Structures are given as C-alpha cells and as structure tokens.
Amino acid sequence: MKKILITGALGQIGSELTSHLRNIYGVNNVVASSKTRNEESRIVEEGPFEIVDVLKVEDIAETVKKYDIDSIIHLAALLSAVGEGNPALAWKVNVDGLFNVLEVARETKCAVFTPSSIAAFGPSTPPDKTPQDTLQRPTTMYGVTKVSGELLCDYYFKKFGVDTRGVRYPGLISYETLPGGGTTDYAVHIYYDAIQKGKFTCYLKEGTAMDMMYMPDALDAIVQLMEADPNKLVHRNAFNITAMSFTPEKIFAEIKKHLPEFSMDYHVDPIRQEIADSWPNSLDDSVAREEWGWNPKYDLSSMTVDMLAKLREKLC
C-alpha cells in the first residue's frame, strides 16, 4: 500500500485506522473520506479529507484519480441493528456501495480491503469453533449484505484480478469513537457506564457468547493482511479472525475486578438478542493464522486494563 483511500473514515474503525495508517505510510498518503464532513473530527484536520458518498461512483472515481490511489480500505456501511431498522438502505450502502468501490478498483487497478463480519453466519452455522468454510445462511439484512460482499470480492478477484482482501471481524471494542449501531455495542458501552455511572443495564441476556476483539488488533489485521504475500493467500477474502469470546457476565466480572462497586442488570432487547443468538459463540481462526500469521495481542484481561485506563484519561 502506498496511496490509500479510506471510505467511512469517521466511524468506529476508520477514525482510529486513519491515524494508524498515517503513522505508518505518511500523513499525505492516507486520504480519509466520508459522506459528510465533521469539523470536530481530528481526522478531518490531521490530513487529506474528501467527501465520498459510496453510493456515488463518481465521488470514488474522482478521489482515486485526484490522489493516485492504489489501495482502498472500504469501511462505509450500516451495522446490524441499524440495518434491521432500515434493510433497504443497508442493502444499498453495503452492497451497491461495495460494488461501486470494486468497479473503480477494477478500472484503476487498486487493491481493496473490506471487512465482513461474524454476522455472515446464521443459526444453521456450527456455533462453536465455527470453521472458515462452512454453512452461511444469515437471518439479518446486515448478514445477507456481508455474505454478498464476500462473494462479490471473490468474484472481482477471480474474474478481473482485483486484489481483494478481507476479514470477518467479531465485535470490536475501542475507546475513541463509539460504535455505529451494532449488536456487539454493549461490550463498548459497559466500559463507559462502569466509569461514568458505576452500573450498566445489558440489552443481551446472560449466557450470550460472541467473539470480540480490541481495536489495536483489528487495525494490525488490516495492515498485516494487506501486506501479506499474495502467493500464500488461499482464501483472500473473509478470513475468520477473533481474539476472545465472552458473555455479558464474563466481561462484567472482569471489569468488577478493577471496580468492585460496579453492578449490572439486564433489560433484554428482543431484536438484538435474536441477532446475537443467530451468530456464532466462537470462531476458528486457524486459517488466518496459517495463511498470513494472524496473532492477536489482547485478551479480555489485558483489554480491560487498557480500556479502563484510556477511558479514565478521556472521561475523568
């Protein structure tokens, strides 16, 4: 990667990825973009920023041409809970938006990274140690768009030689930008509420296990995969990756070790509970480990120490 365009750069991942990539590749070699400008965002101030609505193919094409982009990190999307609220828009942004990015990449010979998700699996998928290649019949519109995206990326590689790569992220936990309306968001909000209120109401019920990852590992995955030797990649797109799997009571117990007064109760949201129940409990990420050396640094315990320290700095 030499000249990088990030779409959806003001979201949970993009807002941290932009600075991370600017540190590695140089500020002027990483162009952040989003549908609208947020003057308060550090990302807009820090380096090149363009308005790119991924539903407008000309926005993408003009920006790629203007900056001589060779790699597109495509993050613009609607997440699971928001997507269930507006399935038509979720399809448009997640599938038509990706299609536009792939078309521009085909014409300009750009490489493309785009994340899939644990949402690409469904209730008929083996839920424990979910294999890399297995049944995928998701029951959410978000999941349908993610499977479609995985297939589109495979197609553009096989048919047109576009260098497409991607991972299936689990729920991502971070302290810089709040998550954009997913089912795993509780695992971020619990840290904020632990520090700010000393109590948390969880919208998922006890025993709901899902894969999760701390943001520094999620950012490393992008760089590692995009820089990986293409000859070693058998799968290319949609690699299962994970760093930990936990339930609400397990993350609560981990935070309570540091904040003994912290308490949690439950008020289950049936929509997000149904989504969470349809996703795996834990992924098998051995293929990513074998093909490009995936090896996360953070587990629940070390993530919790860092999250609480960073949020105390930010909020207190």
Ligand code: NAD
């Ligand atoms: P986010 O919701 O925080 O950010 C997405 C950004 O896309 C938002 O800033 C939004 O304004 C922008 N956007 C929406 N429509 C757009 C359009 N038409 N044109 C341009 N920008 C538009 O999402 P995120 O958490 O940063 O996720 C990025 C990617 O990673 C998505 O593909 C998501 O499915 C995937 N992913 C995220 C997680 C997670 O836990 N955050 C987990 C699995 C996969």
Ligand code: AKB
């Ligand atoms: C969501 O919950 O929608 C995302 C995801 C796992 O894709 N965090």
